[in-house]
Amino acid sequence: MKAFSAYKNPALAVDLVVFGYHEKTLSVLLLNRNEEPFKDRWTLPGAFLQMEESFQQLCSRILQTKLGMDNVYLEQLYTFDAPDRDPRGRVIAVAHYALINPKKFAVAAGKMANDVQWFPVKKIPALGFDHKEIFTKALQRLQSKIQYFPVGFQLLDEMFTMSELHELYECILGVEIDRRNFSRKILDAEYVINTGIKREGSQNRRPELFKFNKKLKQNNFQLNIS
Template sequence: MTERYKNPALTVDTIIFSIRDKTLKLLLIKRKNPPFQDKWAIPGGFVDYEEDIPDAAYRELEEETGIQGISLEQVRTFGTPGRDPRGRTVSVVYFSLINSAGLEIRADTDAKEAGWFSVYDLPETAFDHAEIIDFTVRFLRQKLENTPVARHAMPEKFSLEELREVYEIILNKTLNHEIFKQKITETNLLEKAGDSVYKFRESMDFIGRFS
Protein backbone atom coordinates (compact mmCIF):
# COMPACT_ATOMS: atom_id res chain seq x y z
CA MET A 1 0.00 0.00 0.00
CA THR A 2 2.73 2.51 0.98
CA GLU A 3 4.51 2.00 -2.36
CA ARG A 4 1.74 4.05 -3.98
CA TYR A 5 2.76 7.17 -2.04
CA LYS A 6 5.80 9.42 -2.06
CA ASN A 7 6.52 10.32 1.54
CA PRO A 8 7.94 13.75 2.46
CA ALA A 9 11.01 14.02 4.67
CA LEU A 10 10.37 15.31 8.19
CA THR A 11 12.41 18.16 9.64
CA VAL A 12 12.40 20.39 12.72
CA ASP A 13 13.19 24.09 13.14
CA THR A 14 13.72 25.96 16.41
CA ILE A 15 13.17 29.69 16.87
CA ILE A 16 14.88 31.09 19.96
CA PHE A 17 13.87 34.60 21.04
CA SER A 18 15.65 36.77 23.58
CA ILE A 19 15.60 40.42 24.58
CA ARG A 20 19.05 41.87 23.97
CA ASP A 21 20.09 45.52 23.71
CA LYS A 22 16.46 46.48 24.43
CA THR A 23 15.10 44.81 21.31
CA LEU A 24 13.55 41.45 20.46
CA LYS A 25 16.15 39.24 18.83
CA LEU A 26 16.25 35.71 17.49
CA LEU A 27 19.07 33.25 16.98
CA LEU A 28 20.13 32.34 13.44
CA ILE A 29 22.87 30.11 12.09
CA LYS A 30 24.85 30.51 8.86
CA ARG A 31 24.55 27.35 6.81
CA LYS A 32 27.77 25.47 6.09
CA ASN A 33 26.40 23.27 3.29
CA PRO A 34 24.11 23.54 0.24
CA PRO A 35 21.36 24.33 -0.36
CA PHE A 36 21.51 28.00 0.69
CA GLN A 37 25.17 27.69 1.64
CA ASP A 38 26.32 30.78 3.59
CA LYS A 39 22.73 31.95 4.05
CA TRP A 40 21.32 32.58 7.51
CA ALA A 41 18.69 30.14 8.72
CA ILE A 42 16.73 28.94 11.72
CA PRO A 43 18.55 26.16 13.59
CA GLY A 44 17.13 22.80 12.57
CA GLY A 45 17.49 19.67 10.51
CA PHE A 46 16.14 16.24 9.66
CA VAL A 47 14.42 13.93 12.14
CA ASP A 48 16.14 10.55 12.45
CA TYR A 49 13.99 7.51 11.65
CA GLU A 50 13.80 6.19 15.23
CA GLU A 51 13.76 9.65 16.85
CA ASP A 52 10.87 11.40 18.57
CA ILE A 53 10.16 14.80 16.99
CA PRO A 54 10.74 16.97 20.10
CA ASP A 55 13.99 15.08 20.73
CA ALA A 56 15.12 15.99 17.22
CA ALA A 57 14.40 19.67 17.88
CA TYR A 58 16.48 19.67 21.08
CA ARG A 59 19.28 17.71 19.38
CA GLU A 60 19.51 19.99 16.34
CA LEU A 61 19.47 23.10 18.52
CA GLU A 62 22.30 21.80 20.67
CA GLU A 63 24.34 20.54 17.71
CA GLU A 64 24.14 23.82 15.80
CA THR A 65 24.23 26.39 18.62
CA GLY A 66 25.36 24.63 21.80
CA ILE A 67 22.13 25.59 23.58
CA GLN A 68 20.64 23.00 25.89
CA GLY A 69 18.49 22.83 28.99
CA ILE A 70 15.72 25.14 27.75
CA SER A 71 12.04 24.42 27.20
CA LEU A 72 10.69 24.31 23.64
CA GLU A 73 7.04 24.69 22.63
CA GLN A 74 5.57 23.55 19.32
CA VAL A 75 4.29 26.39 17.13
CA ARG A 76 2.87 24.72 14.01
CA THR A 77 3.86 22.67 10.96
CA PHE A 78 5.03 24.16 7.65
CA GLY A 79 4.87 22.03 4.52
CA THR A 80 4.22 24.07 1.39
CA PRO A 81 5.44 22.08 -1.65
CA GLY A 82 8.64 23.57 -3.06
CA ARG A 83 9.86 25.00 0.25
CA ASP A 84 13.05 22.91 0.02
CA PRO A 85 14.98 22.47 -3.27
CA ARG A 86 16.21 19.05 -2.10
CA GLY A 87 12.71 17.61 -2.26
CA ARG A 88 9.41 17.45 -0.41
CA THR A 89 9.88 18.32 3.27
CA VAL A 90 7.57 19.08 6.17
CA SER A 91 8.94 20.99 9.16
CA VAL A 92 7.63 21.00 12.72
CA VAL A 93 8.55 24.37 14.24
CA TYR A 94 9.31 24.97 17.92
CA PHE A 95 10.08 28.17 19.79
CA SER A 96 11.36 29.43 23.11
CA LEU A 97 11.75 32.82 24.77
CA ILE A 98 14.85 32.83 26.96
CA ASN A 99 16.98 35.08 29.12
CA SER A 100 20.27 34.84 27.22
CA ALA A 101 22.40 36.85 29.64
CA GLY A 102 25.70 35.01 29.97
CA LEU A 103 24.68 32.37 27.44
CA GLU A 104 27.51 31.18 25.21
CA ILE A 105 26.58 30.36 21.61
CA ARG A 106 28.75 27.82 19.78
CA ALA A 107 28.20 27.10 16.09
CA ASP A 108 28.92 23.49 15.12
CA THR A 109 28.02 20.62 12.73
CA ASP A 110 26.07 22.19 9.82
CA ALA A 111 26.47 25.76 11.13
CA LYS A 112 29.41 28.00 10.21
CA GLU A 113 28.32 30.82 12.52
CA ALA A 114 25.55 31.61 14.98
CA GLY A 115 24.34 35.02 16.00
CA TRP A 116 21.52 37.15 17.37
CA PHE A 117 19.51 39.37 15.02
CA SER A 118 16.78 41.91 15.65
CA VAL A 119 13.43 40.68 14.36
CA TYR A 120 13.12 44.12 12.72
CA ASP A 121 16.44 43.91 10.86
CA LEU A 122 16.91 40.36 9.63
CA PRO A 123 19.29 39.20 6.90
CA GLU A 124 18.02 37.26 3.91
CA THR A 125 17.17 33.78 5.15
CA ALA A 126 17.08 30.29 3.64
CA PHE A 127 14.08 28.21 2.61
CA ASP A 128 10.74 29.66 3.82
CA HIS A 129 12.28 30.82 7.08
CA ALA A 130 11.17 34.44 6.65
CA GLU A 131 7.56 33.22 6.65
CA ILE A 132 8.19 30.97 9.65
CA ILE A 133 9.83 33.81 11.59
CA ASP A 134 7.00 36.23 10.82
CA PHE A 135 4.39 33.71 11.96
CA THR A 136 6.29 32.87 15.15
CA VAL A 137 6.76 36.52 16.13
CA ARG A 138 2.97 36.90 15.93
CA PHE A 139 2.57 33.62 17.85
CA LEU A 140 4.84 34.94 20.63
CA ARG A 141 2.84 38.17 20.88
CA GLN A 142 -0.38 36.22 21.20
CA LYS A 143 1.21 34.09 23.92
CA LEU A 144 2.28 37.24 25.74
CA GLU A 145 -1.31 38.50 25.77
CA ASN A 146 -2.72 35.25 27.13
CA THR A 147 -0.02 33.35 29.05
CA PRO A 148 2.89 34.08 31.44
CA VAL A 149 5.50 33.46 28.72
CA ALA A 150 7.31 36.69 29.71
CA ARG A 151 8.65 34.96 32.81
CA HIS A 152 11.26 33.23 30.63
CA ALA A 153 12.79 36.58 29.67
CA MET A 154 12.97 37.94 33.22
CA PRO A 155 15.37 37.54 36.12
CA GLU A 156 13.94 35.86 39.20
CA LYS A 157 13.05 39.22 40.79
CA PHE A 158 12.12 42.40 38.95
CA SER A 159 10.20 45.66 39.13
CA LEU A 160 6.93 46.35 37.32
CA GLU A 161 8.81 48.86 35.17
CA GLU A 162 11.22 46.15 34.04
CA LEU A 163 8.34 43.81 33.26
CA ARG A 164 6.46 46.50 31.34
CA GLU A 165 9.57 47.18 29.27
CA VAL A 166 9.69 43.50 28.27
CA TYR A 167 6.04 43.61 27.21
CA GLU A 168 6.64 46.78 25.20
CA ILE A 169 9.68 45.33 23.45
CA ILE A 170 7.88 42.13 22.45
CA LEU A 171 4.62 43.83 21.47
CA ASN A 172 6.54 46.66 19.76
CA LYS A 173 4.32 49.35 21.24
CA THR A 174 4.16 51.69 24.22
CA LEU A 175 1.95 50.65 27.13
CA ASN A 176 0.38 53.08 29.56
CA HIS A 177 2.15 52.70 32.89
CA GLU A 178 -0.93 52.94 35.12
CA ILE A 179 -3.10 50.70 32.94
CA PHE A 180 -0.35 48.08 32.74
CA LYS A 181 0.15 48.17 36.51
CA GLN A 182 -3.58 47.78 37.10
CA LYS A 183 -3.99 44.91 34.66
CA ILE A 184 -0.89 43.00 35.70
CA THR A 185 -1.80 43.21 39.39
CA GLU A 186 -5.34 42.01 38.62
CA THR A 187 -3.95 38.79 37.18
CA ASN A 188 -2.59 35.95 39.25
CA LEU A 189 0.85 36.24 37.65
CA LEU A 190 2.96 37.91 40.32
CA GLU A 191 3.70 37.90 43.98
CA LYS A 192 5.65 40.38 46.08
CA ALA A 193 9.33 39.59 46.57
CA GLY A 194 10.31 42.76 48.42
CA ASP A 195 9.77 46.50 48.35
CA SER A 196 8.54 47.29 44.79
CA VAL A 197 10.00 43.98 43.65
CA TYR A 198 8.05 41.04 42.25
CA LYS A 199 8.48 37.51 41.00
CA PHE A 200 6.29 35.13 39.02
CA ARG A 201 4.16 32.71 40.99
CA GLU A 202 5.04 29.05 40.67
CA SER A 203 1.42 28.16 39.94
CA MET A 204 -0.54 30.65 37.86
CA ASP A 205 -4.02 31.00 36.39
CA PHE A 206 -3.54 33.76 33.84
CA ILE A 207 -6.20 36.23 32.76
CA GLY A 208 -6.13 39.57 31.00
CA ARG A 209 -4.82 41.42 27.97
CA PHE A 210 -2.35 44.29 27.79
CA SER A 211 -3.34 46.01 24.55
Protein backbone atom coordinates in the same frame (compact mmCIF):
# COMPACT_ATOMS: atom_id res chain seq x y z
CA MET B 1 2.90 -2.97 7.01
CA LYS B 2 1.38 -2.79 3.56
CA ALA B 3 0.27 0.75 4.07
CA PHE B 4 3.83 1.82 4.53
CA SER B 5 5.56 0.28 1.60
CA ALA B 6 2.97 1.80 -0.67
CA TYR B 7 4.17 5.31 0.03
CA LYS B 8 7.40 7.15 -0.30
CA ASN B 9 7.69 9.52 2.59
CA PRO B 10 8.79 13.12 2.38
CA ALA B 11 11.60 14.12 4.69
CA LEU B 12 10.55 15.62 8.00
CA ALA B 13 12.45 18.39 9.67
CA VAL B 14 12.02 20.70 12.59
CA ASP B 15 12.94 24.37 12.25
CA LEU B 16 13.35 26.51 15.33
CA VAL B 17 12.64 30.17 15.91
CA VAL B 18 14.63 30.95 19.06
CA PHE B 19 13.64 34.24 20.65
CA GLY B 20 15.84 36.02 23.14
CA TYR B 21 15.44 39.36 24.88
CA HIS B 22 18.43 41.47 25.79
CA GLU B 23 18.93 45.19 26.30
CA LYS B 24 15.40 46.10 25.35
CA THR B 25 15.59 44.23 22.10
CA LEU B 26 13.83 41.09 20.99
CA SER B 27 16.12 39.00 18.86
CA VAL B 28 16.14 35.73 16.97
CA LEU B 29 18.97 33.28 16.65
CA LEU B 30 20.11 32.62 13.09
CA LEU B 31 22.59 30.19 11.67
CA ASN B 32 24.91 30.86 8.78
CA ARG B 33 24.75 27.82 6.53
CA ASN B 34 28.09 26.34 5.52
CA GLU B 35 26.74 24.04 2.83
CA GLU B 36 24.45 24.10 -0.14
CA PRO B 37 21.69 24.93 -0.63
CA PHE B 38 21.72 28.51 0.60
CA LYS B 39 25.40 28.34 1.49
CA ASP B 40 26.46 31.47 3.39
CA ARG B 41 22.87 32.54 3.85
CA TRP B 42 21.26 33.02 7.22
CA THR B 43 18.62 30.45 8.16
CA LEU B 44 16.75 29.18 11.15
CA PRO B 45 18.41 26.30 12.96
CA GLY B 46 16.83 22.97 12.10
CA ALA B 47 17.43 19.26 11.68
CA PHE B 48 15.85 16.15 10.27
CA LEU B 49 13.69 13.96 12.43
CA GLN B 50 15.08 10.58 13.38
CA MET B 51 12.85 7.55 13.21
CA GLU B 52 12.29 7.16 16.94
CA GLU B 53 12.53 10.74 17.96
CA SER B 54 9.78 13.02 19.25
CA PHE B 55 9.67 16.67 18.23
CA GLN B 56 10.64 17.58 21.78
CA GLN B 57 13.73 15.43 21.61
CA LEU B 58 14.69 16.77 18.23
CA CYS B 59 14.30 20.34 19.45
CA SER B 60 16.56 19.57 22.38
CA ARG B 61 19.09 18.03 20.05
CA ILE B 62 19.14 21.13 17.85
CA LEU B 63 19.37 23.47 20.82
CA GLN B 64 22.09 21.44 22.44
CA THR B 65 24.35 20.58 19.54
CA LYS B 66 24.01 23.73 17.50
CA LEU B 67 23.44 26.31 20.16
CA GLY B 68 24.66 24.78 23.43
CA MET B 69 21.45 25.29 25.35
CA ASP B 70 18.58 23.26 26.63
CA ASN B 71 15.60 23.27 28.94
CA VAL B 72 13.83 26.15 27.39
CA TYR B 73 10.24 27.10 26.81
CA LEU B 74 9.15 25.44 23.60
CA GLU B 75 5.97 25.38 21.57
CA GLN B 76 4.88 23.91 18.30
CA LEU B 77 4.06 26.61 15.79
CA TYR B 78 2.90 25.31 12.42
CA THR B 79 3.80 22.76 9.81
CA PHE B 80 5.05 24.06 6.48
CA ASP B 81 4.41 21.90 3.46
CA ALA B 82 5.02 23.88 0.28
CA PRO B 83 6.36 21.23 -2.13
CA ASP B 84 9.13 23.52 -3.35
CA ARG B 85 10.24 24.93 -0.03
CA ASP B 86 13.50 22.98 -0.14
CA PRO B 87 15.39 22.75 -3.42
CA ARG B 88 16.82 19.37 -2.44
CA GLY B 89 13.41 17.73 -2.58
CA ARG B 90 10.30 17.38 -0.53
CA VAL B 91 10.81 18.42 3.06
CA ILE B 92 8.02 19.06 5.50
CA ALA B 93 9.03 21.40 8.31
CA VAL B 94 7.35 21.33 11.67
CA ALA B 95 8.26 24.74 13.01
CA HIS B 96 8.60 25.39 16.72
CA TYR B 97 9.54 28.46 18.65
CA ALA B 98 11.58 28.75 21.81
CA LEU B 99 11.92 31.50 24.40
CA ILE B 100 15.23 31.80 26.18
CA ASN B 101 17.11 34.16 28.39
CA PRO B 102 20.31 34.93 26.47
CA LYS B 103 22.22 35.60 29.66
CA LYS B 104 21.96 31.97 30.60
CA PHE B 105 23.44 30.69 27.38
CA ALA B 106 26.71 31.86 25.95
CA VAL B 107 25.76 31.32 22.36
CA ALA B 108 28.73 33.12 20.92
CA ALA B 109 31.23 31.24 23.04
CA GLY B 110 31.13 28.00 21.07
CA LYS B 111 33.41 27.00 18.27
CA MET B 112 30.86 28.14 15.72
CA ALA B 113 30.73 31.67 16.98
CA ASN B 114 30.70 33.12 13.52
CA ASP B 115 27.95 30.85 12.38
CA VAL B 116 25.42 31.62 15.07
CA GLN B 117 24.21 35.10 15.77
CA TRP B 118 21.40 37.08 17.35
CA PHE B 119 19.43 39.35 15.04
CA PRO B 120 16.96 41.94 16.34
CA VAL B 121 13.54 41.09 14.98
CA LYS B 122 13.45 44.50 13.30
CA LYS B 123 16.60 43.72 11.35
CA ILE B 124 16.24 40.23 10.01
CA PRO B 125 18.34 39.68 6.88
CA ALA B 126 17.18 37.75 3.83
CA LEU B 127 16.72 34.15 4.89
CA GLY B 128 17.10 30.87 3.02
CA PHE B 129 14.24 28.47 2.31
CA ASP B 130 10.84 29.79 3.46
CA HIS B 131 12.31 30.80 6.79
CA LYS B 132 11.15 34.39 6.57
CA GLU B 133 7.60 33.14 6.49
CA ILE B 134 8.22 30.87 9.46
CA PHE B 135 9.82 33.68 11.42
CA THR B 136 6.92 36.03 10.69
CA LYS B 137 4.39 33.51 11.86
CA ALA B 138 6.37 32.86 15.03
CA LEU B 139 6.54 36.54 15.88
CA GLN B 140 2.82 36.95 15.35
CA ARG B 141 2.15 33.97 17.56
CA LEU B 142 4.37 35.31 20.32
CA GLN B 143 2.68 38.70 20.12
CA SER B 144 -0.78 37.29 20.48
CA LYS B 145 0.11 34.65 23.05
CA ILE B 146 1.81 37.09 25.40
CA GLN B 147 -1.50 38.92 25.76
CA TYR B 148 -3.30 36.06 27.41
CA PHE B 149 -0.58 33.81 28.74
CA PRO B 150 2.37 34.86 30.89
CA VAL B 151 4.92 33.52 28.50
CA GLY B 152 7.11 36.60 28.68
CA PHE B 153 8.68 35.60 31.98
CA GLN B 154 10.61 32.93 30.12
CA LEU B 155 12.68 35.65 28.48
CA LEU B 156 13.77 37.28 31.73
CA ASP B 157 15.84 36.27 34.74
CA GLU B 158 14.29 34.39 37.63
CA MET B 159 13.91 37.71 39.38
CA PHE B 160 12.98 40.85 37.54
CA THR B 161 11.52 44.26 38.16
CA MET B 162 8.14 45.39 37.02
CA SER B 163 9.69 47.85 34.64
CA GLU B 164 11.75 45.16 33.01
CA LEU B 165 8.57 43.23 32.39
CA HIS B 166 6.90 46.39 31.16
CA GLU B 167 9.69 47.10 28.68
CA LEU B 168 9.55 43.53 27.47
CA TYR B 169 5.86 43.83 26.68
CA GLU B 170 6.26 47.15 24.91
CA CYS B 171 9.11 45.74 22.91
CA ILE B 172 7.36 42.57 21.83
CA LEU B 173 4.06 44.21 21.04
CA GLY B 174 5.63 47.29 19.51
CA VAL B 175 3.21 49.65 21.24
CA GLU B 176 3.33 52.02 24.20
CA ILE B 177 1.65 50.69 27.29
CA ASP B 178 0.79 52.89 30.25
CA ARG B 179 3.33 51.89 32.86
CA ARG B 180 0.97 52.33 35.80
CA ASN B 181 -2.00 50.49 34.41
CA PHE B 182 0.27 47.70 33.25
CA SER B 183 1.75 47.30 36.67
CA ARG B 184 -1.67 47.11 38.26
CA LYS B 185 -2.86 44.51 35.77
CA ILE B 186 0.05 42.25 36.48
CA LEU B 187 -0.20 42.63 40.23
CA ASP B 188 -3.93 42.01 40.13
CA ALA B 189 -3.47 38.89 38.04
CA GLU B 190 -0.81 37.60 40.41
CA TYR B 191 -3.00 38.29 43.41
CA VAL B 192 -6.04 36.55 41.97
CA ILE B 193 -4.04 33.51 41.06
CA ASN B 194 -2.32 33.26 44.43
CA THR B 195 -5.34 33.85 46.60
CA GLY B 196 -8.31 33.13 44.38
CA ILE B 197 -9.71 36.50 45.45
CA LYS B 198 -10.06 39.57 43.34
CA ARG B 199 -7.97 42.45 44.58
CA GLU B 200 -10.20 45.33 45.66
CA GLY B 201 -9.24 48.92 46.33
CA SER B 202 -5.82 49.83 47.56
CA GLN B 203 -3.35 47.25 48.66
CA ASN B 204 -0.08 48.70 49.73
CA ARG B 205 2.08 46.19 47.99
CA ARG B 206 5.24 47.56 46.53
CA PRO B 207 7.49 44.79 45.31
CA GLU B 208 10.75 46.33 44.20
CA LEU B 209 12.05 43.16 42.71
CA PHE B 210 9.98 40.08 42.49
CA LYS B 211 9.62 36.63 41.18
CA PHE B 212 6.43 35.53 39.61
CA ASN B 213 4.69 32.72 41.31
CA LYS B 214 4.78 29.40 39.56
CA LYS B 215 1.04 29.26 39.63
CA LEU B 216 0.93 32.44 37.61
CA LYS B 217 3.17 30.90 35.03
CA GLN B 218 0.76 28.04 34.60
CA ASN B 219 -2.43 30.04 34.44
CA ASN B 220 -4.12 32.01 31.79
CA PHE B 221 -4.55 35.66 32.40
CA GLN B 222 -5.91 38.39 30.25
CA LEU B 223 -3.84 41.46 29.68
CA ASN B 224 -5.66 44.10 27.73
CA ILE B 225 -3.24 46.62 26.42
CA SER B 226 -4.24 50.17 27.11
